[in-house]
Amino acid sequence: QDGFGTGKWRDVDATAKTWRLGGGADPADDDGIDYDPNIVDIILDGDGQQAMLSSYDVAGHVYAQITGFEMPAIAQQIYGFKYVSSTADSAILEWSTTQAASGDLACNVAGETTAAVNQAWSSEELTNTVTATGLTAGTEYECVVSIGDITSEMVNFTTSTVIDEEPPELLNLAVEVLEDGRARISWYTSESSTESISLDGTVIHTDDFATKKNHEHITAILSDGDYMLVVTSADASDNSNASTIEFTVDVGASANNGNAGNNNGGTTSPDSNDDNDETSSEISSTTLQIAVLAVVFMLIVAFIRVSRNDTDGDDKWS
Incomplete structure (x- = not known):
């Protein structure tokens, strides 16, 4: 353990x-x-x-x-409760549980007993991240997570006094096409930010919590073709920035999962080629069988003719 x-x-x-x-x-x-x-x-x-x-x-x-x-059975526990970051009016908090659960996040101004924040949460995951909103700038808070009668340790933090209006810089956006047709998307932000990835106008991935500066996502298998990728990241103050990149998949892969951005342009997929090859193979096999039967038939006819000639010859010399 x-x-x-x-x-x-x-x-x-x-x-x-x-x-x-x-x-x-x-x-x-x-x-x-x-x-x-x-x-x-x-x-x-x-x-x-x-x-x-x-x-x-x-x-x-x-x-x-x-x-x-x-x-x-493992008893329900709340552990690892920690403060991640804050803005002037919000804070990101994170904790883990031993079982999927739902509960409450309560925060009060330090030294006071009345809750300034009381947010319900629910998760099927064991690690939970929640943004506490409606906070006051430059104020110290005390927060506790609870699941029924089970409570966490207390976490203290002070909100920022700076009103953040600058979006994060989004740098080094890159796409690496893997051998199996998936694409590894990576980028870096100048501050902890959220993630939103759009492929040919369809959102394929989101992470709504601004907890990472280094970002990476691997897509499902993509069909061969050209793609337009848009990545959007926002900081905890909801200032956002976006970057666009175009890339091409050309590894002979075929997507069967309905991914957006399938720009094959009418080209034949590998599965279609396999079907055509299989059909051609069946035709070739049938043709070969007919040819063999024809040869056998001709041999039988020739044998009958030879037998008749031999019989006629015997009659002449009898």
Whole structure:
């Protein structure tokens, strides 16, 4: 166990890192989910445990299936509650829970008992990020997260006295087309910002919390063609900036997921080529069979003629 790890478990990756064990697998590139198990202790006798723990498949998004023991229920807890950043009238707060939950975020001015902020929240994730709004500039606040009767530790912070009206700089926007037809999109912002990615006019990804300066997203598989990408980032004060880039996919991939921006221009997809090849193969096979039957028929006719000639010859010399 790990008091500061996800779900209070220590992560296991492919390579050991600080506060992470090695020998497992890294999260999947496309969805960021950790599919390998984090079990390092022996919980079952015999060789069955190793086979079960190795049954995960990161590429196929399959978790390991483990049977033969009873897993005790993990009590709901709130941990890792922290202040991330603030503006003159808002603050970003983050915490983790051991189970998906819903609850309340309450903030009051330091030294007072009346709540200045009381926001309900709900999440299916174990890590939660919430923006507390309606705050006053240059004021110290005390905040607590609760789930029913369970409460977190208290977090203190002071809002900024500066009214931020400058949008973040959006730098180094780049697109790398991967071998399988997916696209890795990356950029950098001068301050922690949100994420919104639009591909050919359709929004394909959003992150509404301004918590990152380094941004990266990997798309689903894209069909060959030309694409227009627009990235928009906004800081915690909702000042936004955008950047545009065009890129081309030309790796022979075919998208079957209805992604916007499929600019094939009427070209034949690899699946269509496969169908055509299969049809041609069937025609060739049928033609070959007909040719073989024709040859066999001709041989039979020739044999009959030879037999008749032999019979006629015998009659002449009888």
